[in-house]
Amino acid sequence: MPPPPLLLLLAALVLAAARPGCEPAWDPAGGCPRLAAVDSATCVDLQLRTCSDAAYNQTAFPTLLEHRSREVVESSSEYVLLSVLHHLLEGQCNPDLRLLGCAVLAPRCQGGQVRRPCRHVCEGLREACQPAFDAIDMAWPYFLDCGRYFASQQEGCYDPLEKLRGGLDEEEALPSGHPATFIHFTHHSYAQMVRVLKRTAARCAHIAKTYSIGRSFDGRELLVLELSSRPGQHELMEPEVKLIGNIHGNEVAGREILIYLAQYLCSEYLLGNDRIQRLLNTTRIHLLPSMNPDGYEVAAAEGAGYNGWTSGRQNAQNLDLNRNFPDLTSEYYRTASARGARSDHIAIPQHYWWGKVAPETKAIMKWMRAVPFVLSASLHGGDLVVSYPFDFSKHPQEEKMFSPTPDEKAGPSAWTLVPLPPELQMFKLLARAYADVHPMMMDRSENRCGGNFLKRGSIINGADWYSFTGGMSDFNYLHSNCFEITVELGCVKFPPEEALYTLWQHNKEPLLNFVEMVHRGIKGVVMDKFGKPVKNARISVKGIRHDITTAPDGDYWRLLPPGSHIVIAQAPGYSKVIKKVTIPARMKRAGRVDFILQPLGTGPKNFLLGPRRNGPGGAGPHGEPEEPGQEPLGARRLPEASGSKPWWWSYFRSLGQHQPRWLLKY
Numbered sequence: 001m002p003p004p005p006l007l008l009l010l011a012a013l014v015l016a017a018a019r020p021g022c023e024p025a026w027d028p029a030g031g032c033p034r035l036a037a038v039d040s041a042t043c044v045d046l047q048l049r050t051c052s053d054a055a056y057n058q059t060a061f062p063t064l065l066e067h068r069s070r071e072v073v074e075s076s077s078e079y080v081l082l083s084v085l086h087h088l089l090e091g092q093c094n095p096d097l098r099l100l101g102c103a104v105l106a107p108r109c110q111g112g113q114v115r116r117p118c119r120h121v122c123e124g125l126r127e128a129c130q131p132a133f134d135a136i137d138m139a140w141p142y143f144l145d146c147g148r149y150f151a152s153q154q155e156g157c158y159d160p161l162e163k164l165r166g167g168l169d170e171e172e173a174l175p176s177g178h179p180a181t182f183i184h185f186t187h188h189s190y191a192q193m194v195r196v197l198k199r200t201a202a203r204c205a206h207i208a209k210t211y212s213i214g215r216s217f218d219g220r221e222l223l224v225l226e227l228s229s230r231p232g233q234h235e236l237m238e239p240e241v242k243l244i245g246n247i248h249g250n251e252v253a254g255r256e257i258l259i260y261l262a263q264y265l266c267s268e269y270l271l272g273n274d275r276i277q278r279l280l281n282t283t284r285i286h287l288l289p290s291m292n293p294d295g296y297e298v299a300a301a302e303g304a305g306y307n308g309w310t311s312g313r314q315n316a317q318n319l320d321l322n323r324n325f326p327d328l329t330s331e332y333y334r335t336a337s338a339r340g341a342r343s344d345h346i347a348i349p350q351h352y353w354w355g356k357v358a359p360e361t362k363a364i365m366k367w368m369r370a371v372p373f374v375l376s377a378s379l380h381g382g383d384l385v386v387s388y389p390f391d392f393s394k395h396p397q398e399e400k401m402f403s404p405t406p407d408e409k410a411g412p413s414a415w416t417l418v419p420l421p422p423e424l425q426m427f428k429l430l431a432r433a434y435a436d437v438h439p440m441m442m443d444r445s446e447n448r449c450g451g452n453f454l455k456r457g458s459i460i461n462g463a464d465w466y467s468f469t470g471g472m473s474d475f476n477y478l479h480s481n482c483f484e485i486t487v488e489l490g491c492v493k494f495p496p497e498e499a500l501y502t503l504w505q506h507n508k509e510p511l512l513n514f515v516e517m518v519h520r521g522i523k524g525v526v527m528d529k530f531g532k533p534v535k536n537a538r539i540s541v542k543g544i545r546h547d548i549t550t551a552p553d554g555d556y557w558r559l560l561p562p563g564s565h566i567v568i569a570q571a572p573g574y575s576k577v578i579k580k581v582t583i584p585a586r587m588k589r590a591g592r593v594d595f596i597l598q599p600l601g602t603g604p605k606n607f608l609l610g611p612r613r614n615g616p617g618g619a620g621p622h623g624e625p626e627e628p629g630q631e632p633l634g635a636r637r638l639p640e641a642s643g644s645k646p647w648w649w650s651y652f653r654s655l656g657q658h659q660p661r662w663l664l665k666y
């Protein structure tokens with residue numbers, strides 16, 4: 001994706017004259033006069049491209065910044081800022097901030113009066129978006145001064161973001177060529193959900209595709225949107241992630257958030273967002289917004305805001321889908337003490353099929369067989385916490401009790417007898433990748449909803465919370481290569497529409513951060529000496545009684561915390577190969593570790609011991625340097641050496657003497 005033609009835009013803009021005005025940089029004493037009451041105005045058509053999706057279509061001159069014509073507005077540094085803000089903030093806070101700025105640069109005109117945008121909207125955005133500005137060392141734009149250019153509700157203000165939360169019908173009326181980021185933060189009926197997913201796949205046809213994994217009991221397609229650089233196919237060594245919403249039909253926040261996420265990923269990819277392009281170019285992401293569309297219909301009939309605890313939870317057969325998976329956890333506990341007992345790829349017991357198996361459950365199991373998933377999250381509602389397996393308690397009376405998986409209790413360093421600190425256990429790392437960047441999960445104030453999970457950092461072992469059998473997460477871990485966590489998104493299971501936008505804002509970064517975790521640990525290919533892939537080879541890690549198996553192309557992914565690990569590859573008919581790998585603490589890209597297996601009775605007698613101890617240079621298991629592009633936002637964009645301007649200044653350089661010095665902090 002080439003960068004947008006910003007330079008052309010800037011070159012055209014700089015030709016026009018600047019306008020007089022009152023900016024902090026020009027008046028350090030802050031002596032700008034307060035805006036006088038607005039008198040009658042002449043309304044004209046709003047023709048600014050950057051503001052074409054505003055909630056109104058009439059504006060007036062002079063503007064609130066005293067710009068006297070459209071040309072003057074277009075040549076202003078304020079307008080240039082709005083045009084590039086999306087790129088500067090990597091998609092954060094947009095289109096909201098742009099629309100807020102438009103409300104000042106191109107004020108709404110109605111009935112011969114200029115109307116000012118609401119102060120409380122400005123204040124809310126400023127609170128939410130200030131960190132994004134801090135991260136790139138940019139000052140808050142002076143023209144988004146909430147006290148100065150905005151009005152109170154008593155003064156008859158309007159909400160410039162109203163349309164963002166409006167109904168789907170308006171979407172049909174949008175002008176073509178409209179920016180692709182327009183997400184409607186509303187509830188979606190089944191038909192609307194299908195339409196949005198299909199439309200998103202059409203808009204991003206080169207990176208997105210919809211497919212059905214089966215039908216619900218009442219015959220609704222279980223529709224998945226897949227995003228990757230080559231949709232429709234598994235690519236060698238590209239890890240696969242699934243995100244599942246609405247397994248309980250009345251817990252709808254996850255369903256909506258995944259519908260928004262689908263549109264967000266598509267739009268951001270098209271807009272050239274580095275992080276999203278990197279993510280989708282290296283990861284195959286499958287979104288199933290609704291696993292229980294029949295239950296949703298029952299809950300939706302009672303309406304948003306209804307906080308009934310169970311209506312619509314089950315599928316149309318009255319089965320709780322998160323209790324309907326094979327109970328392999330009991331199987332695991334029964335055999336765990338036996339020598340050589342394993343906690344992976346446990347077969348489904350025959351008697352499971354004698355019971356009622358929901359078509360939705362079957363569809364998920366079939367899906368898991370077809371795709372080599374590495375990581376997964378199931379999105380619920382009713383509390384605010386991230387839980388990780390096991391969900392079924394090992395307590396003999398099934399009372400709640402900390403019941404960790406082998407990936408947690410036995411540290412990967414167990415073979416060296418060094419106890420593993422809790423913060424370096426894989427399931428905790430996965431849960432924290434979500435909770436640690438979720439503003440409400442980390443909120444220490446009284447605003448926080450739900451049980452008191454704050455002391456635990458808003459993460460908990462499922463069985464330590466409450467125990468149940470037949471859950472989807474336990475099944476993922478014990479039957480497949482996939483690690484799944486459960487996210488409780490908030491206390492209200494069916495939130496009112498006006499809460500959806502905030503829910504999305506709170507969960508967007510946690511979801512991205514979580515999905516990026518699929519690149520932790522190691523990955524590689526297992527092949528024979530002729531280079532032929534070996535499928536179903538076992539990858540074991542000493543100290544963790546949980547193997548991963550290779551996919552049909554011989555590729556595998558093993559999520560592992562930082563540290564040293566002994567990794568063993570083996571397959572029937574071949575001798576074992578053992579390697580020692582060291583994963584540096586800050587490494588955010590899976591280290592590549594391939595294995596070449598020798599047929600039994602030939603080749604080197606037993607195994608190749610390849611101690612690949614790496615120096616402190618942050619190298620991967622094969623000595624490759626850490627990828628610099630994987631640094632978190634902020635770390636990479638520290639202020640430059642004294643005297644030089646921040647990286648984003650180049651966007652404004654061509655404005656000459658009209659450069660927005662008011663954006664500079666130093």
Ligand SMILES: [Zn+2]
Pocket residue numbers: 248251380381
């Ligand atoms: Zn639930």
